[in-house]
Amino acid sequence: MSIFKLSWKYLIDKPLNTGLNVLLLALGLSIITVLLLVEEQFESKMNRDATGIDMVIGAKGSPLQLVLSSVYHVDFPTGNIPLKEAQKVSRNRLIKNAIPMALGDNYEGYRIVGSNHDYLSLYQAELSAGSAWDKPFEVVLGSKVAKAKGFQVGDTFIGAHGIAAASHHHDQQPFQVVGILAPANNVLDQLIVTSVESVWYAHDDEIGPEKLDQEVNKIGFPEADQDRELTTVLIAYRNPMAAIQLPRMINSRTSLQAASPTFEITRLFELLGIGVTVIKGLALLIIFIAGLGIFIALYNSLKERKYDLAVMRAIGAGKSQLFLLILLEGLILTFLGAIGGLMLGHFFLFFIVITNEQGLVSGLNAVTFIGKEWWIIVYALIVGIVASIIPAWNAYKGDIAGQLSK
Known part of the structure; x- marks a missing residue:
């Protein structure tokens, strides 16, 4: 069995913990996704509607x-x-x-x-x-x-x-x-x-x-x-x-x-900027909590699996493979959270648009994909690496003889 499949098996063995961590990370990333989509399209829409009006x-x-x-x-x-x-x-x-x-x-x-x-x-x-x-x-x-x-x-x-x-x-x-x-x-x-x-x-x-x-x-x-x-x-x-x-x-x-439309809309963006900053801060806090949850889940899981990992070492698995096993679990969790966050973000924007058909957001497109969304996936994977690096290192440095003797 490959390292990837083994990591996946460990994750689905505890579906509630896995689902909760993925959902929490997805919620934080969905807020950032909505903000990015609105910021990118809203500014473009405002400038487009004011074209030719000085x-x-x-x-x-x-x-x-x-x-x-x-x-x-x-x-x-x-x-x-x-x-x-x-x-x-x-x-x-x-x-x-x-x-x-x-x-x-x-x-x-x-x-x-x-x-x-x-x-x-x-x-x-x-x-x-x-x-x-x-x-x-x-x-x-x-x-x-x-x-x-x-x-x-x-x-x-x-x-x-x-x-x-x-x-x-x-x-x-x-x-x-x-x-x-x-x-x-x-x-x-x-x-x-x-x-x-x-x-x-x-x-x-x-x-x-x-x-x-x-x-x-x-x-x-x-x-x-x-x-x-x-x-x-x-x-x-x-x-x-x-x-x-x-x-x-x-x-x-x-x-x-x-x-002047240009001056007044610039002033409006400045006024809205404070609220956007607060919302982004809340989203980052949720992501931090999600990363902490992933770290705790992997750390506790490592304690429960010390004997299994020792057996894997005994039958030929290298230290680097155990390190990669734990690291992959964190990356899989955060990747699923990133995909879920992007989907939730687009869904939330779609809901906002259909419930405000005659407002400023009516011209926004919920199904478009912007380049900045790739950074959400990258950011999520970094969170996964940071959250799993300590448990993965502990697996790498594990004492085989001590665990098997117990």
Whole structure:
């Protein structure tokens, strides 16, 4: 029988001890796996969703809240801003492009975003069916919205006021699906996009038939025959000088607020970093306890098997083979723990994603494998070597004659 098979036989001879050690190590490694997967994908997703957006203009309030609600659509808007004032600011020579947005409505929790065709171009969106909107109350669905609700081109639905799913419905005019976006793995996947005019008219008490028949603005700011409001404007700078001058000018000289997505998300990561460090510390503590458990199990097992090992020596097994036997037991335990930890980690992330289909984590992929996960296996094997090295050395230095004489 090979050394590997013999090590395996010893382990399965005590299934409860073996299973407990493997499970404890797997739990610690699963926490680290989830953190690695979220950290790797979350940062990539945040940067991807903010591509091409240098600044966000909105109502006074929390700049982080403004960025989260306007760019990532995961928080409540800070309020509305006058259309005319937003247009005036957007004419600044330092601004290359300005995309107006009207927010505040939803359909069963999926946000309805009023904008123009530039918003689709910002993410280089492609349509898998239909076309972009031309008239009021025509909408384009993100791929996840269409899949979750089973909508096809030509279907209609009633929007609701507010961000939460249980809100007052705007039942005077239904939205019609005219296009469905191809999966893009960005924020568009979970949005319902339409014109700014559609959001305006949804809140009007009466809508004239002439408004429903006219074409909406596909680029730039919409035209308004009365005082209208926007929620936010997404800005792209013309040159680096704009990053220095524009935010200060807007925040000090207007009633609007300017916020930088890059700066606010960096600050958010710094705030979350403390919590992540604490969780990592907890995971390492669990792994340490698991390693200690493996050490104790192997050490006690060695005491029980001293006579068996002495007999093996007597029939021809070398010291190095006994050393390798104990070492393999520790490596097998930690390898199984590493595989179990990786599987548990991916399962936990999958559970988090399916229970948060409309949040920041909705775009994360639980079945992807990142390079850093190889280090989890390496780390687990190191724990196995450290935990088994003393028992293996004791087996190597064992007294054959003394054990057999007993």
